[in-house]
Amino acid sequence: MTSSERRQRIEEICDAALDRDAVERAAFVASACGDDEMLRREVEALLAHAQTAEGFLAAPVALVVEDALAGDAVSMIGQRIAHYRIIEKVGAGGMGVVYRAEDTKLRRSVALKFLPPDLTRDEDAKHRFVLEAQTASALEHSNICTIYEIGEAPDGQLFLAMAYYVGETLKTKIDRGPLALEDALGYAVQIAEGLAKAHATGIVHRDIKPANVLVTGDGVVKIVDFGIAKLLGQTSVTRTGTKFGTLTYMSPEQVAGSVVDARSDLWSLGVVLYEMVAGQPPFRGEQPEAVTVAIAHAAPQRLTSLRSDVPLALEHIVNRVLAKSPNDRYQTAADLLSDLEQIGRESVHHPGAAWFASKPKLILALALVAVVLASAAVGWLWHRSSRVQWALETATPEIARLEDAGEFVKAAALARAARVVLPKDPTLERLWTRATGEVSIVSVPSEAEVSIRPYRGDPNTWETLGKTPLKAVRVPRNAYVWRLVKPGFAPAFFIGEPPSPVSLGEHRGFDRTLKLRPEVSVPPEMVVVPDGLTGLGPPHGQAPIVQIDGFLIDRHEVTNEEYKKFVDAGGYRKREFWKQPFLKDGQAIPWEVAVARFQDATGRPGPATWEVGSYPKGLENHPVAGVSWYEAAAYAEFAGKSLPTAYHWTLASQATSYTPVITPGSNFRSEGTQPVGSGGGLSGFGTTDMAGNVKEWCWNEGRDGNRFILGGGFGEPMYMFYFSDTQSPWDRLPNFGFRCVKLGSAPTAAAAAKIEVTTHDYSKDTPVSDEVFKAYRGLYAYDKGELNARVEETGTTAGWSREKVTFDAAYGHERVIAHLFLPKNGSPPFQTVVYFPGGFALTDAKLDLSIAADTVDFLLKSGRAVIFPIYKGTYERREGLVAGGRPTAKWRDQIIAFSKDLGRTIDYLETRQDIDSTTVAYLGTSLGGTQGALLPAIDKRMKAAILLSGGLNVRWDYLPEVDPLNFVRHVTIPVLMLNGRYDDSFPLVSSQLPLFRNLGTPAKDKKHVIYEGGHGAFPRPDAVRESLDWLDKYLGPVRR
């Protein structure tokens, strides 16, 4: 195919795919592309934008009329007015120019609105303005923009400091076309709520219009400019022409120049509501005069004639609001509100809308009854209204705050209470949905009681949700242990975190069907794992997905005590237990010879960690450690069980979905084993210690005759729980152990298959030319805008102090977070090490500061500062990316963002007096080690790099513009690489060496240390010594 034919083909598939819904789309693309992998990738890369494309370029480029003042406006940027520093202009209108500014005292963003100078030129006018603004500033309501302060600039210009919200005006929304009915009603309700509050305080807005209504990203309405219209003298049409924009929303009495009251605001709200629904205002005309006439005399075109989904009841409400005489309108915002809410309840959510709409008289009658009842219960009403006030003004903002802070359980509890008082409140409903996730659970047989407890909570406190089948239950977002109990059946457990709208796709769906096992068939030391589909963790992430039938697995790793029974029963003497052929380097080894190798420390048969045929005293409940795969297999035979396949093991562990939940309580960081089940590291289905303690042998063969050994062990990085490792079946390291399974029937061929990583062999690749590299490098460039850096919190210990800082990212309106550790053991300006974490950071919810400090305490002790940037897509800034580099385009964006974040971090270091920004080094582990082949090629300010367990990543998909191979030649700083020889993620020959050899660094300034171990497993004292020597050599001695 020529490239244009290919392009045509891509477009055909995309075009057809776009006609299908998201669910069908993937399958369609897969079938349309057949075996053509490249074609599929291209199509997917395009379709990845399908959703964005809908809103993209949706409206033609708009022009905003400005005037010469705009020139002045530019020069305001960066100026200080009182304690505000002006950052950018965010809007301009008849009411003045608005800037985003930083409140340098309170360290928060504010909006500063400068009023047109001509309106406040005499002292009298100024005085009146200040009085009015003070009254307005007393308004506190979640739908009213908060005014912090009224101030005067040195040149006499008055300004208002207001809360700064990220969002857009209703005007911008309407400009894009009519709103969804639900949204329009939701906004109208919120505007009415704000107005009700203001009117109750005696303040009339006088200029309600879409441009004065902000809608935040959460859909919360904020009305701006309360009471200011009056001061600006815009309540009459004396200055024809200049009022055109506002005229549209003016009430008849306003247009006529009569006295206006709260009911005029309601009219304006009616116009806004009409426009949201119809996409055009009710009273229009080419000339202001025509509009004036229409407002005073014309009946608006019927809403139901403009849009088919408008309930008749809504039209009635709008007509009543737009009654020409104030006396015919709703008299208070609260009255309007209750009718609007009624529509929100009945018409939009309820399928019987048509019936409802056709029976207005009946509703009136019902309303009358309600009024009678209500007046009989004023006391109760009063109580209710204070509850409503609590729900609106106390609970709602608090829920939003909790959710922003990630405290979903607390937010959900509060939302649950508030929803009782205010059912169907759109804001509350949105917050509730955000704080909770939907779960459905089915069991076979049904009628099992489902309970949950927080994963990190009291193991004995269960909350019952109901009996299966459970359909679409909403549960606060949190990691839970789930339990199904039914008399006569074995209880079933699993770990689950309900997916939320934002994290959807991050976890597998939460729709579970479990088969319960009869109680009698489950031995006490085992647990049930239900049927399931599973793949393997990286670097075997592209191994086939396999269906596994339900099975039983040991609750604990096989203990020393249990293993001793095998030894005492003559396990090492009885040939019948040793059914697997012994192979070494392809050669068969006789049984006698092989078993003779499996000796303990004293030369007796037994695990490598034992002495004189028994385990060390007191370790009976520890897992047996230091056994080969052959010994594990023989024990399983003895016990009448089998070794799990890697698939059975992975399914049981829930490692691929819940690594970050499970690992923190697991034994990775200590120097040895701990008693089984003691650490609280509960893994899937009621097992313990699948994460950490000892690595567990699995059945499958891997590359070079190795066997899988999963879950990681003490002394290894935590992500080894999720990564899949293979080791020689002969090896007996002190963190090698196992557990057994009982299968209903022999594992399928797919589950027991030999699994080899078909790794990309970088040793055969050639990087792109220098010209192409230069073009790629352009993608990483950014403007060195202001950092607007802030210290958010500080902490201190005996050895160091810590600052959490944030600064503006090089893209979007984001902030980079960074934790800066400053040593007490040394004097400023400090040498500084910039850290880049492993791939774990992509899935972990938060950087654990104590682990971070432990990881680098040798650097702090050496008198160096360390900064941990929270790179985009990691920890608190994670975006649901998982290791593996897919989708590739997103991964590319991610890497470019990594680079910009690193650059901004160094920009930030340069601003600090206590940092010597000429001596900055890079320290990356794993993913960070890979990025060490790229980042120093872009940012040349680092003087040395240390890459722990790094390599060119052989399993992840990189587009060429972010493939470290194409950058590594341009890394010219001194590089120290520390690696394990048996690293399955970054194999020595195909990954580590290509990185090392391709470095542009002169040979004398690079060093590769290879330890006898796997990924991340090397002796810390030596690694520390190497690292410190490296820094001493290339950054120079530390100031003391």
Place this chain on the structure above:
Amino acid sequence: MLLQAWSAGDEHALEQLIPLVDTELRRLARGYMGRERRGHTLQATALVNEAFLRLVDAKSLRWQDRAHFLGISARLMRRVLVDHARSRIYEKRGGGAHRVTLTEAILVSPGPSLDLVALDRALEGLALVDARKAKVVELRFFGGLSIEETAEVLHVSTDTIKRDWRLAKLWLLRGLEGDAQ
């Protein structure tokens, strides 16, 4: 006639037409400024249409030329607005405040987070492989033309324009990946 020459494929004709249209657009923009209050938003298409009407009077253009004119105006809008966006970036980087565009009177508001310079670059890339799709975007976004008008200008069916528009946006977004600032 310059317009016919341009529509016949003479890019040079465009270069000669641009000053005419540019002058007219600036004049109109100033007019709007006098009439409208600050902050008022106009659609490019309104301005362009009005400019055309005036030029019809002044230069005795024929009504049939409207389609061509819309094409030119869209191109011009794009050029002016992208230049403006560039000069803003230049200013931000600390360059002089030399403002050379239509935007003496008018600020551009391309919507949140849309970088006109990047969009322009992506459009250039698209034009290299698929000139018509790039033209569709130019007419729709910079010229403010409807699907029907775009179809009229490009002499193809509205279905084709709809398809082009949908796919062009995907290609552009793909082109903009990683360029996002």
